Amino acid sequence: MKVSTVRKAIAVAFAMALVAPLSLGNQASAKEGGSRQINEKPVSALKQGGTFRFVQVDICPNFNTSAIEGNLLNCSQVMGTMLPGFIYFDKDAKIQIDTNYATSVKASRVGGKQTVTYSLNPKATWSDGKKIGLADFVGMWNALKGVDKAYKITSSVGYEKIESIKKGATENDIVVTFKETYADWQPLFGGLKPASLTKDAATFNDAWKNGPTVWAGPFRPATGKGASSFLDKVGRLITVERNPKWWGDKPVLDKVVFKALPQAAQIAALLNGEIDYMDIGNDINALKQARENSKISVRVAKAPTHEHFTFGPPTVVTKEVPVRQAIMLSIDREAIAKAIQGVVDPKVKPNNNHVFLDGTACNQDNTGKLGKRDVAAAQKLLTDAGWAKGADGIYAKGGNRLSVKLIYPSANDNRRDTVLLASAQAKEAGIELVPTLIPTADYFGKYVLVSNFEMALFAWVGTNFPISSTSNIFRQGAAQNFGNIGSAEIDGLFAQANNILDPKKRCALANQADAKAYELVHSITLFQRNNVVGVPKNVANFGAFGFTSLDWTKVGFTK
Template sequence: MVALAATTALVLSACGGGGGGSAGGGTGDVSGGAPPAEGNDINPVDYAQVRDGGDFFWAISSLPPQYNYHQLDGTERDNKNIIDSFMPEIMKGDAQSQYQIDPNYLESAEVTSEDPQVITYKLNPEAAWNSGRPIDWTDFEAQWKALNGSNAAYTVSSTTGYDVIQSVAQGATPQEVVVTFSSKFADWKGNFLPLYPRETMSDPAVFNDGWRNGPLDGAGPFKLEQIDNTAKRVTVVKNEKWWGEPAKLDRIVYVALDSSAQPEAYANGTLSVLEIGPSVSTFQRAQQVPDTVIRTAKGPNFRHITFNGAPTSILADPALRLAIMKGIDRNILTQSQIGPIVPDAKPLGNHLFVEGQAGYEDHSGVVAFDPEKAKSELDALGWTLQGDVRAKDGQQLAIRDVIPTGTPVSEAEAKIVQQQLAAIGVQVNIESVPLDNFFEQFVYVGNFDITHFSWLGTPSPISSASGIYRLTPDSVDQNYGRIGNDKINELLVQANAELDPVRQAEIINEIDQEVWNLGHSLLQYQRPDAWAVKPNVANFGAKGFADYDYTKIGFTA
């Protein structure tokens, strides 16, 4: 998964799975109700009908701190949007949340044995890194060894899917990769996404720090042209070494802008597209821009409030977290944030499935809004009112809500939460911190009591989310609030090993119930995938569960 911190861009990607594909259909009318459960709205245009050339200006929240997506600091969604233009995504999810091979990289990927589980990949013989070296089985082997958790020198975002691989070997040729699992792993298609060269994965120093100032290699339709730290821009250009259909665009320019500045930048033509996301003000401003189409779809992304349950946190007691959650009205948060965009939106009820995915069940009743019950539970826990704020053993029940600056969605959410929790005697101190290091210096290291951002999911809901809900003593993964237990850990192993999708869904829902019972995080709503674009923008917009095909993004006139 990827994390999304605020209005339009700041997102974290849940790791362990990849992204999505490029199929199409759907409605472009965000005022007409909820987005479609399946499909997307990207103005699909045949490759031959897309104009050759042009520059595409795409807003990001800040310059990436790390271009290695598998390193802990590299999982922001902005990073992923840049990385996907020049790194191999050997599988791409489609609009129905299913992975499909990318023929530019793979001729096939098949289960060639069920016991033990063996996957055989046959690489496109033309696939090569920009360095000139062919992509081969050794890249897979190096990535497995770096991400399987066996070497603590690698600061990885997730080990899921790699920790159950027994071996990676050459098949009949160096372009045939034989991956043997030590136990069953259902979401194997989400492994090796994106694929990095062995030169990166074989050295922990290069893995952790070599890609901080820019990519060291690539193998995609684009390549890096420039990182301008002064203008805060990352520019990628058409890659002359790309063996597939050439990209239609000459270049993509990723422009770092505060979310509050992005609507006007789009209105004056500085940006080619504008992500609306859950921002009502951005939605309303986009509607005023002439010759603009609003595209929308339902995707795997959701807003939530992460709670810090680390032993040193004031919220270490799960009973306290659950009592506080009962004082927050998720319906008000949802309607205030996205009601004008999705009028019938309702709070999300599942941490692993979103609406539109088979298996979705709502288990949020354990934190149903009930301020009177919240008060009585806080009393029973010894947190009694002393004036306007509860206290226990001389400590006030005052919690830090850490949010990034310049993000109206987070600011609005924090103020609503502050007001609602004040009504049950909980003081919320809103702490705005710099957007550029919100994740690195606060979220990743647990420097918060509660915090708001979005998770960007994948077609592999269990493997991509495992690192968020697994709790291990020696690795944080993406469980930044340090909340979990052995039961969840065991169920995650079972779900990842279950090949029957019906039984797997049952286990996933068991996990979700336990996650709710622990007060891990308070879900808000499934995040609208909404974009403002000009009518001539092709193969780009609300991608839903899919990935973009970067070769096809462009203009029709």
């Protein structure tokens, strides 16, 4: 079983470019190809058994990754060991079919309409004994197509384009027919959920908060008690173990333990042999210590992750476009990128595209006049909009100071430093960004995901289908558009890009939409993060995957 990112998730702490029309190809492949560092070894060279200890910042609040509450990287990481997926990206970042779940996935035109036929592996079975089949596809479609608003979904993108899902020539064939052309059909039904979860909104929203009740992967929820149970909230552990009913290649590992630790405590745990993995790309001090330790291997790959400031629901201050533009102009994104990411990547530069990251075929600079810091231009925008600098040096208008609370999570030095740098830079332009520390455990659930913030710092973990996944961040009314900042024009451009197959035209339309999003300053992109991990040197088939997929059945320790 291979794990691929097929929708945009939030990193608790994009795989971009061209697709062959109606084929199993990713739309925006990385120019760097499938570059990854995972210490690839044949299974025969690995010790059988063992436990891999995977560190996270927090435990997952909802294991239904299709629900908005479960749209977190840490949730996807856990469920990637247990849920079906039909595609993955090989070592060259090329899309492939996961034959554990489907013998073929074919797109065609039938009666002038786009159809996709999934020929399921007859061995593919849920843990309750039911075969993976039509009811699961129909249930997921009904939950995610956005008609019943009681379902608290992450995104309806793609699912709202489906006209029907029916049985094909055999009981193992599922035929999905679209109302209109939809280019990014490949990631649909990734992380397939059982019909028992999607049967009604209440079940969908809440039934998996303490763990999945049904699964179909090489691992299953651990069956022990206490610290050996699946979810140990006291010890902040999540444990999965080999699934004895798994029909595919037997996993090398006996167990995977997902251990929640504050960011600041993770490097000591790695160096002391208490964990087997740490994402060190966002921690300069941890990176230095890992590089200096002879027992640790630092693995690096180009990755689809980017840091950014996002605006929450517009306030009396941030509702004005010139104000948001002035804030962006007041921030020296290049200085922040070099200060925070320069040790990891000496060539780092500001990210100037929300959709297509650097190293991908469709990347271009869409920031326009807002890309470079310009304090004078920022102040002119404010003056022209009726703002005047007060005695305290901060602009004000109608009795309202230009003051914005900028939240960031605790126990993360890089995020703290990013906010402090931006705050100091903005102050020079007469703008007050107030650094506001939020406990990591509350950051997403009580603030970001419920749009309870004015400005927030976090990272998007992108996908190999950036146009469809990014459109949900900008679409008005979408769950991932936390500030609901957008326009009908942006929505229309993304819709057009999703409804045609010509790769060049799709890229052009998505870039037009992105340029409009920058004009509105929906968010302020900062820099792209490399995938940089620290692992013990004997860890094999695991590390920095970049744009490729993780195969949990092959992860292990060398002999």
